Amino acid sequence: MEKHIVTLPGDGIGPEIMQSAEAVLKAVGEKFSHQFTTESHAIGGNAIDQFNDPLPEQTIEACEAADAILLGAVGGPKWAGGQLRPEQGLLKIRKHFNLFANLRPVTIFNSLESSSPLKQSIVHGSDLMIVRELTSGLYFGQPSERRDGGQSVVDTLTYTRGEIERIVRKAFDTASVRRKHLTSVDKANVLESSRMWREIVNEISTEYPDVTVEHELVDAAAMKLITNPSYFDVIVTENLFGDILSDEASVITGSLGVLPSASINDKGLGLFEPIHGSAPDIANENKANPIGMILSAAMMLRYSFGMNEESAAIEKAVEEVLAAGYKTSDLNIENGTNLTTTEMTEKIISSL
Amino acid sequence: MEKHIVTLPGDGIGPEIMQSAEAVLKAVGEKFSHQFTTESHAIGGNAIDQFNDPLPEQTIEACEAADAILLGAVGGPKWAGGQLRPEQGLLKIRKHFNLFANLRPVTIFNSLESSSPLKQSIVHGSDLMIVRELTSGLYFGQPSERRDGGQSVVDTLTYTRGEIERIVRKAFDTASVRRKHLTSVDKANVLESSRMWREIVNEISTEYPDVTVEHELVDAAAMKLITNPSYFDVIVTENLFGDILSDEASVITGSLGVLPSASINDKGLGLFEPIHGSAPDIANENKANPIGMILSAAMMLRYSFGMNEESAAIEKAVEEVLAAGYKTSDLNIENGTNLTTTEMTEKIISSL
Ligand SMILES: CC(C)[C@H](C(=O)O)[C@@H](O)C(=O)O
Ligand SMILES: CC(C)[C@H](C(=O)O)[C@@H](O)C(=O)O
Numbered sequence: 001m002e003k004h005i006v007t008l009p010g011d012g013i014g015p016e017i018m019q020s021a022e023a024v025l026k027a028v029g030e031k032f033s034h035q036f037t038t039e040s041h042a043i044g045g046n047a048i049d050q051f052n053d054p055l056p057e058q059t060i061e062a063c064e065a066a067d068a069i070l071l072g073a074v075g076g077p078k079w080a081g082g083q084l085r086p087e088q089g090l091l092k093i094r095k096h097f098n099l100f101a102n103l104r105p106v107t108i109f110n111s112l113e114s115s116s117p118l119k120q121s122i123v124h125g126s127d128l129m130i131v132r133e134l135t136s137g138l139y140f141g142q143p144s145e146r147r148d149g150g151q152s153v154v155d156t157l158t159y160t161r162g163e164i165e166r167i168v169r170k171a172f173d174t175a176s177v178r179r180k181h182l183t184s185v186d187k188a189n190v191l192e193s194s195r196m197w198r199e200i201v202n203e204i205s206t207e208y209p210d211v212t213v214e215h216e217l218v219d220a221a222a223m224k225l226i227t228n229p230s231y232f233d234v235i236v237t238e239n240l241f242g243d244i245l246s247d248e249a250s251v252i253t254g255s256l257g258v259l260p261s262a263s264i265n266d267k268g269l270g271l272f273e274p275i276h277g278s279a280p281d282i283a284n285e286n287k288a289n290p291i292g293m294i295l296s297a298a299m300m301l302r303y304s305f306g307m308n309e310e311s312a313a314i315e316k317a318v319e320e321v322l323a324a325g326y327k328t329s330d331l332n333i334e335n336g337t338n339l340t341t342t343e344m345t346e347k348i349i350s351s352l
Numbered sequence: 353m354e355k356h357i358v359t360l361p362g363d364g365i366g367p368e369i370m371q372s373a374e375a376v377l378k379a380v381g382e383k384f385s386h387q388f389t390t391e392s393h394a395i396g397g398n399a400i401d402q403f404n405d406p407l408p409e410q411t412i413e414a415c416e417a418a419d420a421i422l423l424g425a426v427g428g429p430k431w432a433g434g435q436l437r438p439e440q441g442l443l444k445i446r447k448h449f450n451l452f453a454n455l456r457p458v459t460i461f462n463s464l465e466s467s468s469p470l471k472q473s474i475v476h477g478s479d480l481m482i483v484r485e486l487t488s489g490l491y492f493g494q495p496s497e498r499r500d501g502g503q504s505v506v507d508t509l510t511y512t513r514g515e516i517e518r519i520v521r522k523a524f525d526t527a528s529v530r531r532k533h534l535t536s537v538d539k540a541n542v543l544e545s546s547r548m549w550r551e552i553v554n555e556i557s558t559e560y561p562d563v564t565v566e567h568e569l570v571d572a573a574a575m576k577l578i579t580n581p582s583y584f585d586v587i588v589t590e591n592l593f594g595d596i597l598s599d600e601a602s603v604i605t606g607s608l609g610v611l612p613s614a615s616i617n618d619k620g621l622g623l624f625e626p627i628h629g630s631a632p633d634i635a636n637e638n639k640a641n642p643i644g645m646i647l648s649a650a651m652m653l654r655y656s657f658g659m660n661e662e663s664a665a666i667e668k669a670v671e672e673v674l675a676a677g678y679k680t681s682d683l684n685i686e687n688g689t690n691l692t693t694t695e696m697t698e699k700i701i702s703s704l
Contacts, residue, residue, distance in 0.1 A: 085541065087541050087542075091542070117471060117578050117579050118469055118470060118471070119469060119470070119471055122469050138490075138509065138542070138543065139542050141506070144543070144544045145544055146544065146548065150513070150548075151513050151514075152510060152513065153510065153511055153544055153545045154508060154509065154510045154544070154545070155508075155509040155543045155544055155545045156506060156507075156508055157506065157507040157508070157509065158504060158505065158506045159504065159505055160503060160504040161502070161503050161504065187595075189437065189439045190490070190491050191490065191496070191507045192498065192505055192506070192507055193506070193507045196502075218595075219595050219596050219599040219600075220599070222574070222596045222597075222599055223599050223600060223602070226469050226470075226578065226600065226604065227469050227603050240539070241596075243539075243570075243571050244571050244574045245574075247572070247575050248571075248574040248575060248578065248600065250575070251575045251579050
């Protein structure tokens with residue numbers, strides 16, 4: 001197959017890890033006879049510097065013509081105080097392309113289990129997927145403004161039935177091909193939007209008789225992710241709850257640097273990015289962990305191109321390299337061997 | 353001193369643990385020559401059963417005449433499906449008495465440290481206080497309704513400047529008498545209300561030059577509470593973030609059953625309750641852990657009556673009893689001695 005990918009390296013370590021992903025894709029292309037073409041564009045802080053816009057028009061146009069988008073990371077102290085902020089680029093690209101379904105797998109690699117802040121007995125066997133709604137709710141609801149001459153402020157949490165239905169369906173579909181256990185997280189004892197969410201989950205559950213569904217309040221879910229993470233298979237929740245819970249869940253792995261994510265729309269377009277930030281403190285030192293970015297490229301192959309075998313090959317290579325004790329400096333493996341970004345990338349490629 | 357306390361035992365184990373708190377208060381009264389009178393009223397599920405109202409008018413009137421309020425716990429599966437829900441009583445009493453400041457101490461007792469889901473090296477030394485805004489934000493903002501004939505839904509997050517100022521001042525005051533380190537948690541990269549919150553925190557910080565203040569995004573805070581809980585001293589945040597983070601923080605202690613809370617207004621009236629639920633599965637079995645309720649009574653002595661010595665006496669007694677290995681069945685102490693609710697209460701009283 002031929003696929004055209006727009007890469008958005010972004011800020012900090014973004015460009016370095018993007019090179020790693022491109023190198024892995026090239027190797028996968030050769031092995032499986034695909035042609036991946038890439039085209040790089042600006043987003044975030046560097047786009048503010050170059051174009052005075054965190055998401056320039058030419059970036060949007062390029063993404064519109066792409067089969068998939070890979071993103072490194074955006075942000076940094078350089079742009080923290082300004083009117084234009086790097087994250088605005090992220091929020092805008094999600095909204096523009098209607099990337100409503102954010103998939104956040106939380107996987108514990110055997111060799112990294114001991115670096116979890118949780119006791120090994122608790123974290124062992126955890127393998128969950130958070131399905132977060134990404135283009136509505138409090139993040140985008142209007143009004144969002146000061147009132148009464150600055151004496152009060154309002155933000156708005158809105159959902160349409162259609163917005164809830166499509167993310168809930170995506171979550172049921174995801175659970176169907178996993179362990180068939182879906183936990184819907186809301187705050188139905190307080191919020192009207194959560195009560196509607198819960199009703200819709202119950203309605204749609206009749207279409208998926210083989211998936212067990214249950215409802216959990218967001219405060220209870222925040223506790224259970226720590227006390228019993230292996231309880232969960234798929235979690236579905238609205239935008240803000242998903243922001244908090246997916247970050248909370250990710251740290252129990254003890255290895256933020258290896259976790260990928262996908263944000264997809266209903267036309268099959270997806271944006272794939274590691275969950276970690278731009279880590280400006282270690283930028284350009286060839287120290288960054290490229291695995292989160294490489295596994296994001298693997299998610300792209302699976303979710304956007306349907307290349308399951310190719311995706312699994314990358315995941316297996318990463319697992320082997322970690323199991324052999326190879327690591328980057330952010331990871332904790334007893335008696336492990338420390339590698340640079342480029343060395344780690346080469347190790348993964350040679351394990352393919 | 354003479355103090356009049358309204359007790360609201362509530363549902364499930366509520367009545368049992370309230371008896372424990374009353375017994376401890378009686379003992380403290382004798383020891384320190386105070387007279388505590390109590391008067392019991394209905395709230396939650398039992399109030400729905402008796403009065404068809406989760407917060408009956410006579411309960412409100414009694415609370416209006418009280419020096420402080422002690423609450424056991426509300427809720428249970430019996431009332432889960434109904435129109436009237438036990439939690440409505442809780443939300444209504446908070447709003448009616450303007451109990452805007454929810455103080456949630458997260459303390460790790462030495463003897464319970466090993467029951468934390470976190471590694472001992474991470475949880476050791478943690479001692480933090482979450483100051484949660486309790487009477488505004490998404491919980492109470494209007495509109496909160498279905499729209500377009502049920503095709504969409506809206507909830508509203510509102511704050512007035514005054515509402516933010518008073519909770520932020522309370523947090524600075526709290527930090528002033530602790531380790532002088534305040535972390536304000538918001539989502540200022542997305543929400544206008546968070547940007548206003550952050551501005552007000554910065555304004556008020558000039559009144560507290562000896563308190564170090566910093567801002568943390570809610571997703572980052574949810575991570576740090578797991579990876580580095582001892583980093584925090586006082587956390588201040590809005591209602592919904594506080595709901596999620598305070599429950600998340602409480603489980604790292606490994607002993608939900610011992611944690612108290614206070615909800616206070618600006619006239620000095622306070623409502624004090626353990627953070628655990630009504631545990632209907634073990635109700636009436638004399639198995640419930642009374643310590644969260646007893647320490648809530650201790651918070652009442654300190655925050656509502658200014659009885660610091662009396663409060664400290666209870667806290668010290670609890671610590672001694674736990675250090676001696678006495679426990680209830682929910683607690684995990686190696687080679688500990690299991691006690692019933694009444695036995696635990698007596699042990700604490702005899703340690704006073
Ligand atoms: C940068 C920020 C706006 C963003 C969010 O809150 O969605 C980030 O935290 C994320 O989860 O991707
Ligand atoms: C019962 C519920 C409405 C309540 C809340 O969300 O405030 C509870 O979770 C709490 O934290 O006291």
